[in-house]
Amino acid sequence: MKAIRRFTVRPVLPDTLRPLSDLARNLRWSWHEPTRELFRSVDPDGWKAAESDPVRLLGSVTAARLTELAADEDFLAALAAAADDLDRYLREPRWYQAQHSERLPAAVAYFSPEFGVTAALPQYSGGLGILAGDHLKAASDLGVPLTGVGLLYRHGYFRQSLSRDGWQQEHYPVLDPGELPVTLLREHDGSPARVTLALPGGRRLHAHIWVAQVGRVPLLMLDSDVEENGPAERDVTDRLYGGGSEHRLLQEMLLGIGGVRAVRAYARLTDGPEPEVFHTNEGHAGFLGLERIRELMGSGLDFDGSLESVRAGTVFTTHTPVPAGIDRFDRELVARHFGEDGELPGVDVTRVLALGRETYPGGDQGVFNMAVMGLRLAQRANGVSTLHGAVSREMFSGLWPGFDAQEAPITSITNGVHAPTWVAPELAALCGRATDVPDRELWDLRRTLREQLVGDVRERLRASWRQRGAGSAELGWIDSVLDPDVLTIGFARRVPSYKRLTLMLRDKPRLTSLLLDPERPVQIVVAGKAHPADDGGKRLVQELVRFADDPKVRHRIVFLPDYGMGMARRLYPGCDVWLNNPLRPLEACGTSGMKAALNGGLNLSVLDGWWDEWFEPDFGWAIPTADGAAALDEERRDDLEAHALYELVEKRVAPRFYDRGADGVPSRWTEMVRRTLTDLGPKVLADRMVREYVERLYAPAAEAARALVPGAARELAAWKAEVRAAWPQVTVDHVEFGEDLGEAELGATLLVRVRVALGTLRPDDVEVQAVAGRVDPDDTLTGARVSVLKPTGTPDLEGRRLYEGPLVLDRTGPFGCTVRALPSHPLLPTPTDLGLTALPSEAKGEGAGVLMR
Template sequence: MKAIRRFTVRPVLPEPLRPLSDLARNLRWSWHAETRELFQAVDPEGWSAAGCDPVRLLGSVPAARLTELSRDRRFLRRLAAASDDLDDYLRGRRWYQTQQDADLPAAIAYFSPEFGVTAALPQYSGGLGILAGDHLKAASDLGVPLVGVGLLYRHGYFRQSLSRDGWQQEQYPLLDPNELPLSLLRDAGGAPVRVRLALPAGRCLHAHVWVARVGRVPLLLLDSDVEENGPSERNVTDRLYGGGSEHRLLQEMLLGIGGVRAVRAYCALTGHPEPEVFHTNEGHAGFLGLERIRELSERGVSFDAALEAVRAGTVFTTHTPVPAGIDRFDRELVARHFGEGAELPGLDTARILQLGQETYPGGRPDLFNMAVMGLRLAQRANGVSTLHGAVSRGMFAGLWPGFDAEEVPITSITNGVHAPTWVAPEVFRLGSRRIGAQQAEDALSFGGAQRWEAVGEIPDTAIWELRRELREQLVTEVRTRLRASWRQRGAGSAELGWIDGVLDPEVLTIGFARRVPSYKRLTLMLRDRERLTELLLHPTRPVQIVVAGKAHPADDGGKRLVQELVRFSDDPRVRHRIVFLPDYGMGMAQKLYPGCDVWLNNPLRPLEACGTSGMKAALNGGLNLSVLDGWWDEWYEPDFGWAIPTADGPTTDEERRDDLEAHALYELIEQRVAPRFYDRGPAGVPQRWVEMVRSTLANLGPRVLAGRMVREYVERLYAPAAQAHRAMDATAAHDLAEWKARVRAAWPGVTVDHVEVDEASGVAELGSTLALRVRVTLGDLRPEDVDVQAVAGRVDAQDSLADAQPFPLKPAGGPDQQGRWVFEGPLTLDRTGPFGYTVRILPAHRLLPAGADLGLVALPTESTGEGAGVLMR
C-alpha cells in the first residue's frame, strides 16, 4: 500500500544534545572533518545509511541511543568543542574583517541557477553549480558578507543509471525540503514569507523561500511548490534545466526578479545588511537587474537613470565559450511576460527587449539573449580563466563596434576550488603532521605559498604511501559502485564474481569525469580501441581508467557517447582495467579525485571555459594530462603534468583532428606518463613521479584555491562595484544618463579631421618622440566630454595594430572659426620593429568604468591628414 500523505517526524533531542541540531543545520559540517566525525560517532552504521547526511541521521537514530549519548561525558565534551568551534567560526573576525579598505561592500548578493554545496542538498548538475557552491564556502571562510540566491528544485537534477545495453536512464527523486538541511523563511508572525510574480492572463506565481546556512553565508532558495499556485506554476521549480522555453523563462524570472524580492525580505527580517553589489553568475539570473530598475522607478527615477544606478553595482560572470550555451528566448515570449497585465508593468517593454537584443552582425533580432542582457546590465564583467576571458571578448565584441576584441570590457578571474571540501582527510592529516592542524586548515582556506612550502619536507616514501592508500580506497569504492550498477542493470550475484578483480591498487590510475556534451569528447580515448587495449593490458606498465559522467536528458548524442564507452568497458578483455560509474555527483567525486594518479581532460580547445576537476585532483597530488584549455592553458608547467598537443587549425577537419589528438594522447601515456610512474628506485618509489606530486601540491596548490578566487573578486570587482554604487546616487545617475543621451545624439557629428606630425613618416629611432597635432570636430560636445588619444603599437603586414597602447592628447586653445578643436601631445617610440599609430576619440566621463563603455569611437578616415602612421625599425 502507498501512503496518501508524507511528512517528517523529527526526533526530540535530549537537552544535552541540542547543539547537534545547530551543527546539522549549518552546512559547514560538509567541509569540517571534526564535525563529520562527531556525527559518525553518533551512529556509525546509521551515518553510512544516511549518506553521511546529519539531518537524515538525526531523524533515524533510536531514542535509546540518544539517551545513551546524553550521558556519555566524552561525547558531550566533543560536542561542546564542536559547538564552540562553530560559534567562533560564525562570529570571529576573518580575512574580510581585517581589511582596512572602507570601500568594501557591506554585502554582496550572489545569484546562480544551481549550487553544489553538498550531496545532501542535490541542487546542481555540474561545474557551474559546484563552482557556485565553492564560491559560497570560500566566501564564508574569508568572512565575505555574501548572500546566495537560487532555486529549490523539488526533483533536483536527475539520478543516472544504465540499462542492460548501456543506455543512460534518468530518475527524478522527489525531495522533501523538511528532510533537507533547510529552514523556511518566516515573517515576524511566523507565517512563511511568500514572493509573488505576476504572469500573463491574470495568473500569479508564488514562491516560498528556504534558507540553507553555508557557514556564515545564507543561501536563499525559492520554491514554487506552494498551495497558492496552480499546477503549472507549482512545477516551475520542478527540476534543474528541464522543460521548454516558457518553463525556463519562468524559472529565470523567479530566480532574478523573485530572488531580489527574497533578498529584500530576508534582510528586512534578519537585519542583514542590504547588498551593495549584485553578482550574476551566468545569464540565467539576469532579470535581477530589471527588478532593481523597477524598484528605483517606483521612487521616481527614470528608466535611464535607474539603469545607470543598477549597472554601477552589478557584476556579471560568463561561463560559456560558445553562443550555443547561452539561453535565448523568442522576443514575443519575453514580451508577453512583461508590461501591463504581467510582471514589471511600470517598465517600458520595448526598453526591456532592447537590453537582450542581439545588435551585432550575425545576431538574431527575433531572439532575446540573456548573456547580452547580463552584459548590458553590468558595469563589470568577467570570464573564468585568462583564455576564456579572451574568448569572451571575441565572442561579444559585436556589442562594442569599432573596438578591437582586446579592448572589450570583459576581464577574467580564474576559477578556484574549495580545498577543505575536496582534499581527502588523509592528505590533510599528512599536512597537519608537518605544520600543525590550524596551519594546514589555514593553508587550504587562505592559501599562502609559505604554508604550502612545507610539502617539500615530506619524505618521498610518505608521499608515495599516501598515494597508494588513496588509490586503494578508490579501488574499493569502484567495486562497490560497479556491483550496485550491474545489479541495477539486471545482473544476478552469480554473474558478478569478476568485479572482485576490477582495478588494482598497484596500477597507474587515470580518471575522467564530467558532463557529457560533445565538446568534452568522452570517447576520444576510444578512437583507436586496439591501441587503448594495449595500454590497458601492457605486461609491465598497465594503465587503468575510471570514467563517469552524465549526458543531458534531452541530448541523445551525449547518451550515445555514454553507451559507446560503457559497451567498451563491458568487454571481458578489459573490464578489469576500465570502468564507467553511473550517477556522477559530489559523493563520488570526493573519492574519485584523490584516488586517481592522473586526471585526464581532452576538450576541444578553446571550448572549456575553465574546467576545475583537474584542480581538485591536483590538491590531492594528482597530475594533470590535459589539452591546453581553460585553467591548464594558464598554469601548465611540466612539473605539474603533461599537455596534450592539439590539431585545432582552421584547415583540419573534425575526424582528422580527433585522430591526431587521440594519437598524441596514446603517445604521451605510453612514452612519458606510464614509464615515469613505473620507474622505481631501490625502495620501490618512483622518485621523479613523487617530485611531480610534491611540486603540484606545493606550487600549483595555492593557485587553484577558491579562497584566492574570492579574494580576487573582492579586490578587483566587488570593491570597485561598491565604490561605483555609492558614487551613483540619484543625482549622479540622472546626470550620467542625460550625458550619455546627449553624447549618443551628438556622436554622428564627431570626427577626426586632420592629423599632423612634426616629422615625416618613415624610419625613426627607438626612444625618440613625435609631436602629434590633431584637429577634430566635436559638434555639440565639449573637450571635457571626450578623450582624444593616439593609439600606438606594432603593426602586422595588414597595418593592424598589436599590443596597442593609448597616449592621451590634450586640447590646445579654443575652437577655430569652423568650430574645430586642436588636441596635441607626444608619442614616444618605445619599441623596435614595424610600428604604427592611429588617432581616435572616445566619450569620457568620470563615472565611466572604461573608455569602451558606450561602444562609441570616432576614427580617422583615409582622407585624414598626414597621420597614416609611422614605421620604425
C-alpha cells in the first residue's frame, strides 16, 4: 500500500544534545571536517546509511543511542567545542570586516537557478550550481554579507541509472523539505512568509520561502508547492530545468521577481540590511531587474530613471560561451505574462520586451533573450575566465554597435573552487607544507587516495549493476576492477556534445592498448549526466557504457552513474590525471580540473577555460587542437585531437608516472604534484574569486548605486535621451598631425588635431580620443592605447570645435591611429555604455585612420 500523506517525525533530543540540531541545520558542517567527524561518531553505520547527511542521521538514530551519548562526557565535550567553534565562526569579524572601507556594500543578493552546496541539498545539475554553492561558502568564510536566492525544486534535477543495455534512465525522487537542512521563513505571527506573482487570467502564483543557512550566508529558496496554488502553479518548482517554455518562464519569473520580494521579506523579518548590489548569476534570474524597476516607479521615478538606478547596482555574470546555451522565449509569451493582465502592472510591456530584443545583426527579432536582458539591466558584467571573457565580448558585441568586440564592457573573473569542500582531509592535513613533504610521503598519500577511490568505485559499480538487473553471482569480477597502483585518469561532467565524452573512443583499439599495456597500464573512471531531453547526449553515454562493459577492458575503465557531489568528493582526490577535452573555446571555465588540482591531480586538457589561462608544463599537459581547415571538418578534427590525446598519454603522461627511482617513487611526477599544490592551488581558490568580485565589481556597483539617488538617476536618463537624439549630428573630420609621418621614429611625439561638430551637445557631453596601436595586414588596430584630446578655443564659423593632444609613438613596426568621439558623463561606468561613437568620415576623404610604418 502507498501512503496518502507524507510527513516527517523529528527526534526529540535530550537538552544536552540540543546543539546537534543547530550544527546539523547550518551547512557549514559540509565543509568543516571536525563537525563531520562529530556526526560520524554519533553512529558510524548510520552516518554512512544517511549518505553523510546530519539531518537524516538525527532522524534515524535510536533513543537508546541518544541516551548513551547524553551521558558520554567525551562526546559532550566534543559537542560543546564544535558548537563554540560555529558560534565564533558566525560572530567574529573576518576578511570583509577587516577592510574598513566605505566603498563596500552593506549587503549583496546573489541570484542563481541552482546551488550545489552539499549532496544533502540536491538543488544543482552541474558546474553552474556547484560554482554558486562555492561562491556562497567562500563568501561566508570571508565574511561577505551575501544572501543567496534560488528555487527549491521538489524533485531536484534527477537521479541517473542505467538500463541493461546502457541507456540512461531518469528518476525523480520526492524531496520533503522536512527532511532537508532548511527552515521555513515565518512572519512574526508564525504564519509562513510567502511571495505572490500575478499570472494571466487572474491566476496567482504563491511561493513559500525556505532558508538554508550556509555558514554566515542565508540561502533563500522559493517553493511553489503551496496549497493555495492550482495544480499547474504548484508544479512550477517541481524540477530543475524541466518542463516546456511557459513552465521555464514561470520558474524564471519566480526566481527573479519573487526572489527580490523574498529578499525584502527576509530583511524585514530578520532586521537585516537591504542589498545594495544584486548579482545575477546567468540570465535565468534576469527578471529581478524588472521587479526593482517596478519598486522604484512606485516611489515616483519614471521607467528610464528607474532603469539607470537599477543598472548601477547590478552585476551580471555570463557562463555561456555559445548562443544556443542561452534561455530565449517567444516574445508573445513574455508579453502575455507582463501585460496589464499579468505581472508588473504599470510597467510598459513594450519597454520590457525591448530589454530582451536581439537588436544586433543576425539576431532573432521574434525572441526574448534572457542574457541580453541581463546585460542591459547591469552596468557591470563578466565572463568566468579570461578566454571566456573574450568569447563573451565577441558574442555580445552587437549590443555596443559603435565599438570593436574587444571594447565591449564585459570583463572576466576566473572561477574558483572552495578548498575546504573539495580537498581530501588527508591532503588538507598538509596545511601548506607541501613544499617540505618528502617525495615518499607525498607519493604514499596519493596512493592512499587512489586506493580509497578504487574501493568507492567498486561499491558504486556493484550497486549500478544490481540496478541493471545483474545478480550477485554475475558480479565477482567487480572485486578486480581498477588497481590502486595503476595510473588513474578521471573524466566527469555534464554530457552536452561539445564536452566530447566519447573523444577517447575515436580509436578503440588504440585506447584498449593503453588500458592493457603490460608495462604502463592506464585506468579511467568516467561519470556524467545527459539532460533528460538530450537523446544525443544519452547515446554518447550508452556508447561509453557499452565499451566499458566489455569483459576485456572492464577492469580498466568504468562508467559510474548518478554523478554528484558525494561521488565527486572521492573522485577528484583519487585520480592522478584529470581529463578535459571540450571543443575550444566552448568551455566557459571548467572548474572540475581545479578541484583535481587542489588534490594534487595533474590536468590533461585542451587549452580552454581556466586551463588556457594558467597552464604550465609543471601542472600537466595541453592537448593540441586542430585549427584552420581541420577545425571545419568535425570528423577530421576529432580524429586529430583524439590522436594527440593518445600520444600524450602514451609518450609523456604514462612514462612519467611509471618512471620510478630506486625507492619506487617517480620523483618527476611527485615534483609536478608538489608544484600543482603549491603554485597552482592558490590561484584556483574560490576565496580569490570572491575577493575579486568584491573589489572589482561589488564595491564599484555599490558606489554607483549610492550616486544614483532619484534626482541623479532622473538627470542621467534625461541626458542619455538627449545624447541619443543629438548624436546623428556629431561628426569628426579634418584630422591633422604635427609632422611628416614618413619620418616618424620611436619615442617621437605627434600633435593630433581634429575638428568635431557637436550639433546641440555641449563639450562636456563628448570625449574625443586618439586611438593608436599596432596594425595587422588588414590595418586593424591591436593592443590599442587611448589618449584623450582636449578642446581648445571657440567654435569655428561652421560650429566645429578643435580638439588636440599629444600622441607618443611608443613601439616600432606597423603603427596606426584613428580618432573618435564618444558620449561622456561622470556617471557612465564606461565610455562604451551607450554604444555610440563617431569616427572620421571617409566620404570627406579623411579616412578612418592614419597608418604609420
